[in-house]
Amino acid sequence: MSRGNPTVEIDLCTAKVLFRAAMPSGASTGIYEALQLHDNDKTSYMGKGVSKAVEHINKTMAPALISKKVNVMEQEKIDKLMTEMDSTENKSKFVANVILRVSVAMCKASAEEKGIPLYRHITDLAGNSDIILPVAAFNVINGSSHAGNKLAMQKFMILPVRVSSFREAMHIGGEVSHNLKNVIKEKYLKDATNDPFDQNDWEAWQKFTASAGIQVVGEDLTVTDPKRIFKAMNEKSCNCLLLKVNQIVSVTKSLQACKLAQSDGWGVMVSHRSGETENTFIADLVVGLCTGQIMTGAPCRSEHQAKYNQILRMEEEMSSKAKFAGRSFRIPLAK
Numbered sequence: 001m002s003r004g005n006p007t008v009e010i011d012l013c014t015a016k017v018l019f020r021a022a023m024p025s026g027a028s029t030g031i032y033e034a035l036q037l038h039d040n041d042k043t044s045y046m047g048k049g050v051s052k053a054v055e056h057i058n059k060t061m062a063p064a065l066i067s068k069k070v071n072v073m074e075q076e077k078i079d080k081l082m083t084e085m086d087s088t089e090n091k092s093k094f095v096a097n098v099i100l101r102v103s104v105a106m107c108k109a110s111a112e113e114k115g116i117p118l119y120r121h122i123t124d125l126a127g128n129s130d131i132i133l134p135v136a137a138f139n140v141i142n143g144s145s146h147a148g149n150k151l152a153m154q155k156f157m158i159l160p161v162r163v164s165s166f167r168e169a170m171h172i173g174g175e176v177s178h179n180l181k182n183v184i185k186e187k188y189l190k191d192a193t194n195d196p197f198d199q200n201d202w203e204a205w206q207k208f209t210a211s212a213g214i215q216v217v218g219e220d221l222t223v224t225d226p227k228r229i230f231k232a233m234n235e236k237s238c239n240c241l242l243l244k245v246n247q248i249v250s251v252t253k254s255l256q257a258c259k260l261a262q263s264d265g266w267g268v269m270v271s272h273r274s275g276e277t278e279n280t281f282i283a284d285l286v287v288g289l290c291t292g293q294i295m296t297g298a299p300c301r302s303e304h305q306a307k308y309n310q311i312l313r314m315e316e317e318m319s320s321k322a323k324f325a326g327r328s329f330r331i332p333l334a335k
Contacts, residue, residue, distance in 0.1 A: 006045055007022055007050060007277060008053050008098065008101050009101070010022070010057065010101035010102055010105045012109055019109045021104035021105040037098070038050060053098050056098045057101075061082065061098055064085065065082075075103075075107060075125060075252060078103070079251060082103065083099060083250060086099070103250040104281050106251075107122070107251045108281075117284070121288070122251075122287075122288025122289065125255060125288070126258070128288070128333075131288075131290065132324075133287060133311060133314065133323065133324045133325065134325055135159050135293055135324075135329035136169055136299075137159050137293055137295040138157055138160075138177060139157050139295060140156060140158055140176070141155075142154070143155070154219075155295075157295065158176055158177075159293075160176075161327045162326070162327065163326065165322070165324050166322075167315060170308055170312065177298045177299055177300065199223075202221075205237035209237060210236065215239060215240045216239050217240040217241070217269055218232055218240065219244075221237060221238060222238065224254065225247070226257055230260065233264045238266075240268065240269060240330070241258070241261035242269050243258055243261075243268050243269065244271050244273065245282065255289070267293060267329070268291035268293065269293040269295055270286035270289065270291055270294045271295040272304070276297070276303035278303050279306075280306050282294065283296075283306075283310035284310065286311075287311065287314055291332070292329040292332030293329050294307070296308070
């Protein structure tokens, strides 16, 4: 379940073990995102059931992969095979909530086959030699369709960068979040206003990025889509990609989008969706990709905290070898 609505969870069995992958769909989805298929039966789950997506998996996708005797180690080949089965622009045939779940489950299975943690396997897939723990972008105030208030800006976030470890950053983020809640409630209540831009207002994004002198993150503007990322790069409409894996349907395409953004000197912020599950895949993804930034909500609620806890485990495992992005969070791999 995600936000109390059904979501798709994949069970993938290998000779070794059972793997599961569940990904959410967001509350505010950009019109250029890969499609999330719902049943649209208003008598059940208000039309947000996923039985059609499950049927696609059980009757079409799974038999096709099994018949071709795919090897879980061949991530790019498997992702290419699945996406080629759906030639539509927005993946409306097999859709993101089918392809992505299988892709993530395959990625987990590959790590197990190699006998290494998932984040280290993703490091290999990305061709990285370093492993960098991200700075968490704590979403502490919500606006737009997430909150139902008059705030036009969707997210207000804090990033603890002036510390030396992820554990310290979590300490700061937790305390600030709890105290800020009390301050905002007492001083401002829930109403305020603020002037962001539409996902097609390229000129406004361009002018703002040119004059702001700060990191400007493209979310619905770029929707993790290489075509829109490339356009934003050419027009200098933003300088950081918000990487949401379920906007772009597969692990391989997520890696490609990340590399494309980094090739132009952009930052990359790996992100959750507002309606999350307890799946921790993006925690391993952000460490493996060395992007230096993760946005997965305030340090509260289990579906948010699960990602932070997973990164804390990685830091503990790496011990003194752990590198924290800190002040270099925008371009952590820069020499």
